[in-house]
Amino acid sequence: MQIHLNGIKLNYHEEGSGPAIVMLHAFPLAGAMWHTQVALLREQYRVIVPDLRGFGGSEAPPGPYLMDTMADDVAALLTQLGIAQSAVIGLSMGGYIAFSLWRRHRQLLSALVLADTRAAPDNTEGQAAREANARLVEEAGPPAIATKMIPNLVAPSASQALRDELSRLIHANSSQGIAGALRGMALRPDSRPDLGSINIPTLVIVGTEDSLTPPAEAEAMHHALPNSTLVQIEGAGHLSNLEQPTAFNSALQSFFAA
Template sequence: MTIALNARDVGEGIPLVLLHAFPLSSAMWLEQREALVPRFRVITPDLRGFGGSVLGDDEPSIDAMADDVVALLTSKGIERAVIGGLSMGGYVAMALCRRHPERILGMVLADTRAGADPEPVRRTRLRMADQITADGDVNVLVDEVLPRLVGPTTFRQRALVYGRVRGLVRAAPPRAVAWAQRAMAARPESFGVLRGMRVPTLVITGAEDELTTEDDARAMTDALPNAELMIIPRAGHLSAVEQPELFNQAVAEFVSALAGPVESC
């Protein structure tokens, strides 16, 4: 069953839904809300279990997370929206296009990948999920995930940004983190979905992203019939947090161009 997601909904105009990264919450979109609200209706939900959203009892599934987002749109009377997702949010956005293509006006896929997890990555996710469940805390994320969430430039030169990301990781609820790790480990590849998409898509990646690389971004761009690629310099996996001005400018230009009629997925 779907979960009623907690969400911030501010501004007017084209609806822009931004789906957060793992293991953060909609709090990561602070700079996007401030910069984009004067031009668009910006909706930033907490995906199930994170922030102010409950987890529920469903089996771990990215598809379930996508269905939650569609239920949120329906509750707000929104027929179609631009769906943006970063990292895990990108997985949810691609699942949404597979399951509910008629609801998508355009896509922003940031620091994410269309491929399923390679077996070593899948095993690592499941190991972390088991450890977090056993320990009842997210310390393993601080040790193993946090160092790779931002790029070396941010780590060296933006102590406040790194500290903010560290705080968001530490605040992640253990049950939701374990659930999401299992959901991501089980997700299918999405290249077939991308090849069938017709809506415009903006693919973004940080030049210093080690988790989802420029090669991953180019593979998605090549698979999409109507896509453009932006590489953000001096940013790692959380490009929207590390270089918000460049990220916001790219997204604003992309969404503004969707004001005319476009196809569905």
């Protein structure tokens, strides 16, 4: 389904009924990365899965895409759908957007799942790497980013079938969308000062083999969050929901049933 909001065309998928859950995908993928979780959660929940601006079937305007702007997109979508409050699941970039949602639209949030993400901003080196990748995709296209990033997105033991799936998702995005998100992530603020104020139930998930946002980052967030649970998923890298879906889904089930 598509909807016009905040000056762009946003694509989203919706299944099920009950309390709302919105799922925010990782960079540089799309909402389709949540297919296994949607199949589980739609039995009891109204699941909303947007393609964030610049990705999947959504429009890719000129960037940068600030995390606040993407959070405003999500808030506008929930408002358009008549959803007063929703749980939010964000993985990696989706987690950055979840932090912005808390700062800007916390009345919309009933619970949080922060998966394979971090509260700290990019340092100077990280910002430079984002800009280098933005220029790479502008010059060589999404396949170049896929080739560069996929080895770091998953654990070494990840199957070739999963790597091929990630390639398809990345290749389907536009260079402008990928570059816009890269430059927006480089500009994101430090969310660590906000952690102590996040008093809603929060689940922190991390793959034990996540090299991009390692378990130490998740542990630090967990200790700073006043109402959080930490789950480490064995054998998963940065995309724990795709690499170990059974363990990831089990963590979600336990959290939402509590």
